[in-house]
Amino acid sequence: MLISFTDKGLFCEQGNFYIDPWKPVESAVITHAHSDHARSGHKNYFCHHQSKSLLRSRLGENEYQSVNWGEPVTRNGVRVSLHPAGHIIGSAQVRIEYKGEVWVISGDYKTTNDGISGEFEPLKCHTFITESTFGLPVYQWKPQEMIYNEMRDWVLRNQSQGISSVFHAYSLGKSQRIIDALRGFEGKIFVHGAIWQIQQALLSDGWKFPDTPRMSAEIPSDIRKGSIFISPAPIEQTTVAKLIGPYLSAGCSGWMQVRGNRRRGSTDKAFVLSDHADWNGLLSAVKETGAEKVFVTHGFQSVFSRYLNENGISAGEVKTHFGEEEE
Amino acid sequence: MTEKEKISTSQFNESNGFTLFVSLINGLGEANSIQEKIRLLTDYFTSAPDADKTWTIGLFTGRKLKRMAKTSLLAAWVSELKNFPTWLFEESYHQVGDLAETVALLLPQEEYGHKKGDLADYLRLLKALEKATDEEKKESILDCWKGMNETEKFVFNKLITGGFRIGVSSQLVIQSLAKLISEEPAVLAHRLSGDWDPAEINFDQLVKGKGNSDNLSQPYPFFLAHGLADTISALGAPSDWVAEWKWDGIRGQVIKRNNEWFVWSRGEELITDKFPEFDDWKSQLPDGLVLDGEILAMKDGKPLPFAILQTRIGRIKISQKLRTEVPVHFMAFDLLEYEGADWRGNELHERRNKLKEIISKIGHHSLLLSTDILFSDWEELAAHRLISREHGSEGLMLKRKVSAYQAGRKSGDWWKWKTDPLTIDAVLIYAQKGHGRRSNLYTDYTFALRDGEKLVSFAKAYSGLTDKELIAIDAFVKKNAVEKFGPVRTVKPELVFEIAFEGISESKRHKSGIAVRFPRISKWRTDKKLEDINTLDDLKDLLRTNIHH
Numbered sequence: 001m002l003i004s005f006t007d008k009g010l011f012c013e014q015g016n017f018y019i020d021p022w023k024p025v026e027s028a029v030i031t032h033a034h035s036d037h038a039r040s041g042h043k044n045y046f047c048h049h050q051s052k053s054l055l056r057s058r059l060g061e062n063e064y065q066s067v068n069w070g071e072p073v074t075r076n077g078v079r080v081s082l083h084p085a086g087h088i089i090g091s092a093q094v095r096i097e098y099k100g101e102v103w104v105i106s107g108d109y110k111t112t113n114d115g116i117s118g119e120f121e122p123l124k125c126h127t128f129i130t131e132s133t134f135g136l137p138v139y140q141w142k143p144q145e146m147i148y149n150e151m152r153d154w155v156l157r158n159q160s161q162g163i164s165s166v167f168h169a170y171s172l173g174k175s176q177r178i179i180d181a182l183r184g185f186e187g188k189i190f191v192h193g194a195i196w197q198i199q200q201a202l203l204s205d206g207w208k209f210p211d212t213p214r215m216s217a218e219i220p221s222d223i224r225k226g227s228i229f230i231s232p233a234p235i236e237q238t239t240v241a242k243l244i245g246p247y248l249s250a251g252c253s254g255w256m257q258v259r260g261n262r263r264r265g266s267t268d269k270a271f272v273l274s275d276h277a278d279w280n281g282l283l284s285a286v287k288e289t290g291a292e293k294v295f296v297t298h299g300f301q302s303v304f305s306r307y308l309n310e311n312g313i314s315a316g317e318v319k320t321h322f323g324e325e326e327e
Numbered sequence: 328m329t330e331k332e333k334i335s336t337s338q339f340n341e342s343n344g345f346t347l348f349v350s351l352i353n354g355l356g357e358a359n360s361i362q363e364k365i366r367l368l369t370d371y372f373t374s375a376p377d378a379d380k381t382w383t384i385g386l387f388t389g390r391k392l393k394r395m396a397k398t399s400l401l402a403a404w405v406s407e408l409k410n411f412p413t414w415l416f417e418e419s420y421h422q423v424g425d426l427a428e429t430v431a432l433l434l435p436q437e438e439y440g441h442k443k444g445d446l447a448d449y450l451r452l453l454k455a456l457e458k459a460t461d462e463e464k465k466e467s468i469l470d471c472w473k474g475m476n477e478t479e480k481f482v483f484n485k486l487i488t489g490g491f492r493i494g495v496s497s498q499l500v501i502q503s504l505a506k507l508i509s510e511e512p513a514v515l516a517h518r519l520s521g522d523w524d525p526a527e528i529n530f531d532q533l534v535k536g537k538g539n540s541d542n543l544s545q546p547y548p549f550f551l552a553h554g555l556a557d558t559i560s561a562l563g564a565p566s567d568w569v570a571e572w573k574w575d576g577i578r579g580q581v582i583k584r585n586n587e588w589f590v591w592s593r594g595e596e597l598i599t600d601k602f603p604e605f606d607d608w609k610s611q612l613p614d615g616l617v618l619d620g621e622i623l624a625m626k627d628g629k630p631l632p633f634a635i636l637q638t639r640i641g642r643i644k645i646s647q648k649l650r651t652e653v654p655v656h657f658m659a660f661d662l663l664e665y666e667g668a669d670w671r672g673n674e675l676h677e678r679r680n681k682l683k684e685i686i687s688k689i690g691h692h693s694l695l696l697s698t699d700i701l702f703s704d705w706e707e708l709a710a711h712r713l714i715s716r717e718h719g720s721e722g723l724m725l726k727r728k729v730s731a732y733q734a735g736r737k738s739g740d741w742w743k744w745k746t747d748p749l750t751i752d753a754v755l756i757y758a759q760k761g762h763g764r765r766s767n768l769y770t771d772y773t774f775a776l777r778d779g780e781k782l783v784s785f786a787k788a789y790s791g792l793t794d795k796e797l798i799a800i801d802a803f804v805k806k807n808a809v810e811k812f813g814p815v816r817t818v819k820p821e822l823v824f825e826i827a828f829e830g831i832s833e834s835k836r837h838k839s840g841i842a843v844r845f846p847r848i849s850k851w852r853t854d855k856k857l858e859d860i861n862t863l864d865d866l867k868d869l870l871r872t873n874i875h876h
């Protein structure tokens with residue numbers, strides 16, 4: 001096998017590199033900058049240009065080598081290239097070719113184009129390693145524009161009552177989409193320090209996002225009132241809560257599809273907004289690869305691989321350490 | 328089923344009644360305050376078609392629908408429609424945990440612009456399907472689904488699976504409706520109780536009533552006590568006061584007028600039918616009588632926990648088995664009306680003497696008199712208070728001997744003196760790792776109370792548990808994290824704790840609207856479930872009664 005599943009992660013022995021390893025290694029190919037995929041302690045990081053400053057802002061100075069979409073490098077005869085995965089900014093699928101045999105490792109992905117994370121590129125391969133975060137048919141996403149409209153409507157309704165809107169969102173990925181969805185509210189959007197740091201890295205890379213400062217007492221109170229605050233953690237009993245006045249909170253995640261999760265999420269409002277492929281997205285991605293063999297990683301591994309097997313695609317489950325952080 | 332009996336969506340008049348009903352249900356599920364819920368209900372009752380309104384009232388006041396389709400039938404239809412194996416349906420159901428929702432989420436999401444009708448149209452269609460074959464049901468229900476979006480399918484599926492529950496009390500429905508038609512809530516509640524069929528009665532008949540027997544059922548406004556704010560000695564001479572145990576049941580008034588019988592809860596809910604036990608002695612009571620007291624579940628002379636009584640209140644039918652398991656008693660403590668005359672102005676000791684006389688004449692084990700606790704000084708009474716729990720009571724009630732029965736929550740004459748006034752049962756919702764010695768354990772917790780269908784966080788607490796308990800909770804958190812925000816884990820709300828605190832005050836900064844001082848975990852209530860936790864209203868009650876702390 002071109003890739004073997006080791007206790008350090010997915011390993012390509014011929015090329016002597018790992019993909020998203022969870023223990024320190026010499027040479028790591030990184031699909032994207034989420035912490036369950038990009039860990040610290042490796043000697044050498046290989047990633048897409050767009051991931052580089054995100055990795056640097058999260059992991060500090062390291063040896064980074066970055067490439068463009070589809071730009072191949074060869075390691076001991078193994079041809080490696082990165083292709084858009086549509087999950088977050090810089091997220092990549094890894095294509096590996098050796099003596100005519102092609103493997104693709106999806107990383108995390110979504111098949112619909114969110115306008116900032118790149119458009120998922122279907123790749124032909126013999127073996128496909130796919131995630132399965134939402135590998136259950138109850139997960140069917142509504143079109144992004146519909147959800148963005150719901151979000152904007154909610155903010156407007158809150159503002160009309162002098163109430164601020166707090167979005168709980170993972171700082172890399174979801175936060176950028178929320179900022180993107182709320183274009184038109186520029187000047188009213190404020191972010192938590194963790195998100196601010198990521199926005200700085202993105203802005204210095206040339207990304208065009210509206211200015212989203214941190215919240216502080218220096219901001220005039222009429223601007224703080226009815227404002228938008230994006231935070232990776234609940235803000236109850238923090239200074240920010242005092243500064244923005246009365247507020248309602250919203251969660252944004254694919255898990256919010258299920259009513260029980262919405263209730264348990266303990267936010268006032270929930271938006272079904274995901275950075276992962278839904279059931280149909282996963283299925284179409286697998287089919288388009290034309291792969292003979294599929295390995296299913298983090299998510300509903302057993303359900304998704306059983307379904308593939310029953311539909312004539314040979315599939316197996318792989319236990320990884322992914323999926324511990326986002327959504 | 329003959330062709331004539333068959334109803335299909337093609338016969339519906341294009342109408343938005345069902346859509347209105349669905350947005351009402353949706354809105355109530357998301358509403359953050361009672362005011363918001365009342366507004367939604369009022370809007371609905373202003374704009375919905377009359378036939379829908381009667382059905383909605385019926386559903387909201389506990390009328391059950393027949394279950395139209397078994398799980399296996401629905402699983403088969405959906406799997407066939409989606410062309411996938413039934414095990415995939417089962418996996419999905421297992422994950423979602425709700426049948427109606429699973430079906431709604433699995434069905435194709437595209438909208439067909441199919442004809443939709445009123446709520447009453449769909450319910451008429453379902454009624455006609457009661458005698459239909461599975462094949463006929465399938466045809467008809469698939470046809471209904473076509474026009475609906477996910478939320479509409481969800482609500483419709485709730486109707487066909489017979490499991491309709493809304494996050495709103497019948498009381499709230501009555502309140503909004505009463506305001507809309509300018510009627511006393513108690514009078515309207517009386518009209519809406521009893522036996523009526525939403526398919527037969529029209530809206531005006533239902534809410535305007537036919538006879539004028541309304542006033543007969545009217546309870547008096549309840550006199551409510553404040554929590555004791557000062558030290559006990561501030562009450563003055565012990566001889567001016569009567570003390571009783573404070574019971575944890577349902578505060579209620581029983582009314583007998585014109586030989587008709589009514590039982591009201593403190594929430595102004597008519598609950599006459601829930602207590603067939605009272606039939607044993609109600610006929611022996613004199614006519615023109617109103618008693619105030621506590622409805623209690625008791626066994627072997629000891630009150631059962633409130634949670635047990637609560638299991639009875641939810642039931643529509645009171646079976647013999649339930650009566651044996653949870654036998655209900657009425658513990659009378661005041662007399663409000665006697666021989667048709669309003670006695671509330673009389674002094675407490677007079678009212679109680681008469682009450683004693685009435686009850687001892689009947690001598691039935693399920694009609695009890697709340698006894699006076701004898702004491703000569705405050706120290707003696709304080710000692711009684713400490714052993715309240717042994718009596719199955721939650722503390723003492725203190726009432727001034729010469730007091731009249733007033734309306735509402737008034738200070739001065741009635742006081743609650745609870746054993747441990749400032750505790751509340753809450754559920755763990757967030758956990759965060761601790762510091763120092765505990766930095767690898769989730770030991771910092773946020774707790775929530777129930778507010779309608781939702782959970783609202785109200786306090787963070789760190790201390791009060793043993794190391795062993797901490798380790799067990801840590802393992803639970805690691806296994807049951809639902810969401811992750813940085814270092815904070817949202818956990819499945821399952822573990823219940825008794826939270827104790829020193830003080831309580833209003834706070835704009837807290838989501839609950841209330842801040843508690845020095846919260847700590849006093850007990851891990853492994854005997855309690857999520858359903859048993861206190862509500863935000865309970866906390867607000869504590870606030871009201873402890874305003875001086």
Ligand SMILES: [Zn+2]
Pocket residue numbers: 032034037087108326
């Ligand atoms: Zn990711």
Ligand SMILES: [Zn+2]
Pocket residue numbers: 034036037107108131298322323324
């Ligand atoms: Zn992942």
